[in-house]
Amino acid sequence: MSDTPERLPPDELTADREKLIAQMERDLARPRVGLLPPVAVLAMVAGLSLAWWMRSDAQYFFSSRDPIELGAEGDYHLERAVSNRYAQVHGVPTVRGWYVQENDGSFVVLGINDTSLLVKRVTFEDENRRLSDGKRPQPRQNPFFARGRLLSRADAEKYEDVFREHEQWSGAPAKWLLLAEQPPGKDFSSVAMFAFVLLFSVVNAWLFVRGLTLKRR
Numbered sequence: 001m002s003d004t005p006e007r008l009p010p011d012e013l014t015a016d017r018e019k020l021i022a023q024m025e026r027d028l029a030r031p032r033v034g035l036l037p038p039v040a041v042l043a044m045v046a047g048l049s050l051a052w053w054m055r056s057d058a059q060y061f062f063s064s065r066d067p068i069e070l071g072a073e074g075d076y077h078l079e080r081a082v083s084n085r086y087a088q089v090h091g092v093p094t095v096r097g098w099y100v101q102e103n104d105g106s107f108v109v110l111g112i113n114d115t116s117l118l119v120k121r122v123t124f125e126d127e128n129r130r131l132s133d134g135k136r137p138q139p140r141q142n143p144f145f146a147r148g149r150l151l152s153r154a155d156a157e158k159y160e161d162v163f164r165e166h167e168q169w170s171g172a173p174a175k176w177l178l179l180a181e182q183p184p185g186k187d188f189s190s191v192a193m194f195a196f197v198l199l200f201s202v203v204n205a206w207l208f209v210r211g212l213t214l215k216r217r
Contacts, residue, residue: 040208047201054197057190060084060149065184067147076115081176083152086184089117090145096169097139098162099123108139109162109177116173118166119146120159121180149182 063085071077072090081087091112098109106123127139153163156177163174 040204044201044204044208047197047204051194051197051201054190054194056084056155057187058194060184061187061191063184068150070117070150073114073143078115078117078176081117081150081152083150083155085150086148087150087178088145088147089115089119089178090143091115091117092143093119093139093141094166094170095138095141096166098165099127099136100159100162109159109166110139111166111170111172111174116175117178118159118162118174118176119178119180121146146178146180147183148178148180149184151177151179153177 065086068080068082068085068087069077070080070087070089073092076089076091089112091114094111094113096111100107100109100120106128107120108123108127109118109120111118121144124140127137129137131137153160153175156163159177163177166174
């Protein structure tokens with residue numbers, strides 16, 4: 001008995017080769033869009049988590065343009081306060097303020113006498129100078145009107161240190177922060193980013209389904 005393997009006829013070899021080439025061509029032509037399911041899930045979860053973190057900015061963008069009236073000297077109505085809403089107030093500032101430097105400018109956070117409300121506003125030119133001891137001057141003490149985004153202390157975690165310092169200095173509680181000159185419907189960049197993150201999550205959900213489909217194939 002011969003150990004030589006049986007050879008296929010040339011015609012059958014050619015047919016098998018052409019069949020294999022055709023199959024390879026079909027595989028190459030097939031769309032390969034898709035991610036490994038675990039990768040797509042991680043990307044989708046990350047996108048949704050970021051969208052959840054940014055949701056308050058999007059909510060405020062579409063909130064009412066009619067400000068909540070918090071009152072004025074001798075007639076405050078902080079019981080009307082709602083976090084992440086447009087509000088306005090008139091009052092006399094505390095004698096002490098806390099200066100903060102941020103990417104979009106220089107600001108000062110002031111308390112309003114006889115309230116648990118702090119107001120963050122842009123600094124005036126005379127407040128930006130330095131005294132001989134290197135410190136900033138006392139903020140202007142004239143009564144002022146402020147209108148902007150109202151946040152509860154829980155929603156204004158970024159300024160927690162200012163809340164604490166104000167309480168230690170004044171002995172009075174601080175519960176609210178008004179970000180002056182921040183009306184709703186203006187921060188298009190935040191809303192655009194929120195929309196992009198949501199779209200990113202949706203695309204990754206589709207890629208997850210697509211990846212499972214390709215894996216089954």
